[in-house]
Amino acid sequence: MRKVLIVLSIAVLLMTVAIAAGTIKIGVAFPMTGNIAAFGEMTLQGVKIAQTLYPDVLGKKIELVVADNRSDKTEAANVVSRLIDYNHVAAIIGEIASSHSLAGGAIAEQKHIPMLSPASTNPLVTQGKHYIFRACFIDPFQGHVAAVFAYKNLKARTAVVFTDVVQDYSVGLSNFFIKDFVAKGGKVFREFYQSGDQDFSAQLTDALAKSPDVLYVPGYYPEIALMARQARQLGYTGPILAGDGAEAPQLIKIGGSAVNGVYYTSHFNASHPFTSVGKQFVAKYESIYKASPSALAALGFDSYLLLRDAIKRANSVDPAKIAEALRNTKNFEGATGYITIDKYGNTIKSAVVNEVKNGKFTYVTTINP
Ligand code: PHE
Numbered sequence: 001m002r003k004v005l006i007v008l009s010i011a012v013l014l015m016t017v018a019i020a021a022g023t024i025k026i027g028v029a030f031p032m033t034g035n036i037a038a039f040g041e042m043t044l045q046g047v048k049i050a051q052t053l054y055p056d057v058l059g060k061k062i063e064l065v066v067a068d069n070r071s072d073k074t075e076a077a078n079v080v081s082r083l084i085d086y087n088h089v090a091a092i093i094g095e096i097a098s099s100h101s102l103a104g105g106a107i108a109e110q111k112h113i114p115m116l117s118p119a120s121t122n123p124l125v126t127q128g129k130h131y132i133f134r135a136c137f138i139d140p141f142q143g144h145v146a147a148v149f150a151y152k153n154l155k156a157r158t159a160v161v162f163t164d165v166v167q168d169y170s171v172g173l174s175n176f177f178i179k180d181f182v183a184k185g186g187k188v189f190r191e192f193y194q195s196g197d198q199d200f201s202a203q204l205t206d207a208l209a210k211s212p213d214v215l216y217v218p219g220y221y222p223e224i225a226l227m228a229r230q231a232r233q234l235g236y237t238g239p240i241l242a243g244d245g246a247e248a249p250q251l252i253k254i255g256g257s258a259v260n261g262v263y264y265t266s267h268f269n270a271s272h273p274f275t276s277v278g279k280q281f282v283a284k285y286e287s288i289y290k291a292s293p294s295a296l297a298a299l300g301f302d303s304y305l306l307l308r309d310a311i312k313r314a315n316s317v318d319p320a321k322i323a324e325a326l327r328n329t330k331n332f333e334g335a336t337g338y339i340t341i342d343k344y345g346n347t348i349k350s351a352v353v354n355e356v357k358n359g360k361f362t363y364v365t366t367i368n369p
Contacts, residue, residue, distance in 0.1 A: 023063040024317055026307060027083030029094030029104055029115075034071025035195060036220050038248035039096045039296055043118050046293065046300030046335075047093060049284055050308075057308050058315065065089055069100055076100035080107040080115070089113065090317040093303045096296070097220070098122035098169040105132045114323040116307055118299035119267075121244065122172045126345035131319070133326045133345040135303045135334070136267055137369070139169070142243055143176025145265045145351045145367045146216065150177075151184045153353075153365070154239050154263070156213035160189045162203065162227065164219040167195060173218035173243050193223060200227045204234050218243040224262065225254035232258040239263055247294055252359050262356045267336050268295040269352045269363040274337045281335035292361075295336070302334035306341075 028047060030040035044066065055061055065087045067079035076095055083089045084107070092108060092115040095101045101120035108115035109129045117125060117134040121142055126132045150156045159181055164170035178188050189210045191203035204227070207215065215231065217224050217240060224246050231240065239261050246264040255262070268274075270282045270292035281301055285293040293301075309332060310325035311317065329341040337349040353364040 023061045024057060024311065025063045025065055025087060025089045027080075027087060027089035027092040027094070028064050028066045029069055029076065029079045029083060029092055029100075030066065030096055031071040031100070032066070032068035035222055036071045036097060038221065038250050039119070040068070042248065042294045042296040043096060043300035045285070045289070046118075046281075046297035046302075047304045049281070049288065049297075050301045050304035053284070054305065054308055057311050058317070062308065069095060069104070071097075073099050073103050077103040077107050080104035084108070084111050084113050090311070090319060091116070091307055091322050093118065093300070093307060096120065097167065098125055098172070099167055101125045101132070102168055105129060108132060112323075113319050114310075114326055116303050116326065118303040119244070119296055120169070122168045123346075124168065124172070129345065131323050133341055135299055135306055135336070135339060135347060137349045137351060138346055139173045140176045141348075141369060142265050142351060143173050143218075144180045145353070146173075146177050146218070146241055146243065147180035147184065147186070148367065149263065149265070149353050149365075150181060150214050150216065150241055151186055154214055154241070156186065156239075158187045158189070158210060158212045159214045159216050160191060160207040160210060160212040162191045162193060162207075162215065162217040162219065164195055164223065165192050167219065169243075169245060170219050174216075177216055177218065193219075195220065195223065197223060198226060200230050201234070204231050204236070208234055208236055212238070214238060215240045217241070218245065220245040221248040221251040222254065225251050225259060228255045228262060229258040237261075244295060247296070247354070247361060252356065255356075257359075259356045260358065263364065264354055265351050266295045266354055267349070267351065268293075268298040269354055269361070271363050272352065272366065273335065274350060275333050275335065277333045278335040278337075294361075298335040302336050302339065305334060306332060306339060
């Protein structure tokens with residue numbers, strides 16, 4: 001009897017080890033609660049669709065360990081530490097807000113675990129780092145696209161730029177836009193706010209006194225939605241231009257008809273996919289959610305596939321080898337375009353401009369690098 005028990009427990013032990021050895025753990029560090037929870041929710045949808053289609057690599061199941069950074073900078077660093085030290089992930093998909101990727105990325109870099117951000121566009125996120133990568137374009141380009149669109153398409157000559165001073169994304173994108181818009185001969189005035197603010201009447205009153213042709217608000221959807229409502233209440237009927245951080249169903253839910261006429265630069269529009277993988281992704285997403293995928297869903301999908309492809313080429317789960325393989329990503333066909341990661345960990349891709357029209361995110365144009 002004792003012998004049987006020992007043999008049985010050894011068998012159970014071996015099975016546990018085999019199962020543990022049979023998975024490859026990938027951490028996912030997203031805002032699943034808090035101010036920008038919609039970003040986490042949308043990106044995770046895309047990651048999960050990719051996992052459903054391609055559940056394994058190197059003959060093992062990919063196991064996702066999702067960690068919620070609660071839309072908080074300190075937590076953004078904490079979750080990365082936890083994923084590495086406690087969950088022992090081989091790599092991390094994350095984070096989304098640039099300020100979170102800067103905080104979490106510092107930890108991943110120090111611990112030599114590759115981290116791939118689906119959506120962080122601030123140049124500093126990857127700068128000087130060997131283990132941090134991204135699946136999206138960067139803000140010098142996004143700011144350029146916005147400046148061209150404002151000047152040429154909207155025929156704006158005077159812009160008021162609203163900067164969220166606690167978001168590296170917003171500070172950077174504001175500056176890149178201003179540089180290009182001014183170089184074209186445009187005139188710029190500035191206003192400042194913070195994530196979490198609800199009342200923008202003082203800044204808007206000041207801004208509207210300048211009779212601007214456009215309000216440029218490179219922030220996140222909760223504040224853009226409220227600002228649009230208040231700007232319309234103050235009688236502003238002109239265009240509002242934003243960046244990729246505008247896109248979430250909540251923009252329209254909170255903003256109502258006030259966000260009609262909000263234009264924003266982005267990575268993807270489901271009605272105009274750039275690749276056939278993009279078309280397949282849209283079809284798959286629509287069959288599951290009965291709605292069109294967001295840019296973040298597409299970027300989440302691409303991030304999972306990019307990482308899986310790197311693990312496959314590395315033929316190893318050694319973090320240094322995965323990082324090396326990520327850096328050698330060339331012409332990978334994703335849902336958001338053909339992705340090549342350069343030696344800085346960045347990608348160069350086309351941007352789209354979308355407009356909120358009758359309560360829908362509508363494609364306007366594509367701008368190539
Ligand atoms: N680009 C934003 C940042 O760097 C994140 C983002 C991308 C949000 C795409 C929404 C959609 O903070």
